[in-house]
Amino acid sequence: MATRTQNRSSKRSSTNDRSRSSSDRNDRSNGNKRSAFSWGGEAGPLIAAGLAGAALGLAANYGRKFVTQAVSGISGDWDQVLASEHDMTLAVFDKMLATDPSQTWKRSMLLMQLTHMLGKHAHEEEMVVYPALREADQMVEADELNGEHGYMKTFLFELSQMDADASDWLETVRNFRDLVAEHVRMEEDQVFPAFKRSLDEEQNAKITALVNKEGFWSA
Ligand SMILES: [Fe+2]
Ligand SMILES: [Fe+2]
DSSP states (O other): OHHHHHHHHHHHHOHHHHHHHHHHHHHHHHTOOOOTTOTTTOOHHHHHHHHHHHHHHHHHHHHHHHHHHHHHOOOSOHHHHHHHHHHHHHHHHHHHHTOOTTOHHHHHHHHHHHHHHHHHHHHHIIIIIHHHHHHTTOHHHHHHHHHHHHHHHHHHHHHHTSOTTOTTHHHHHHHHHHHHHHHHHIIIIIIHHHHHHHSOHHHHHHHHHHHHHHHHHTO
16 A cells, blocks of 8 residues: 555656646647537537436436435535535545444445445546546646546455455555545645636536536436
C-alpha cells in the first residue's frame, strides 16, 4: 500500500511530465473543437445519449431509481451535491472501521453500500464534471482525479476478493478511506471551487442539471 501511495505522490510531483502530457492533450483537443460542453448550446450529442439511456432506464426500474435518488439526492449546486455525497461516503467508511471481524454480514452490507455510492458518484463526475473541466483546459486536474477513481475501484476489487473477517480487512479499508479523503480534499478545496468561480450562473446551472440527471440514472 505504501508503494501505491508513493507512486501516486511521485506522479503528482512530476510536473514536467504532467505539463508535457497536458500539452499533448491540449494539441489533440485543439484538433477537435466539437464539444458537448461548448457553452453555445452544442450539448446535442450528450443530451441525445442521455435520452437514449433514459429510455432504457425508464423501462428498467423507474420507481426504485426515483426513491433512491430522492433519498440520496441533495438539492443545491453541483458542488454542494457532490460534497454531500462525499460526506455520506466517508460516513460509510467510518461505519466499516467501527466493525470487528465477527461482524462479517455487516461488513459485507457496508461494502455493498459503499460500492454503489462510489459507483454513482464516480459516474456523475466522470460523465459531467471531469469532461467539463477538460473542456475548460483543466485536463491535468481532470485526469489526475479520474486516475484516482481507478485506484478506488482497485480497492473495491481487493475488498470484494477478501474474506470479511480477514486480518488485513480493517487496514485495507483504512488505506482506502485515506485515498478517498485526500481525493475529496483536492476536489472540495482546490478544483471544484476554482472551476465554479470560473463559470457563470447559467453554466453552473447546466452542470448541476447534468449531474442530477446522471445521478438519477445511476441511482
Ligand atoms: Fe472524484
Ligand atoms: Fe467527488
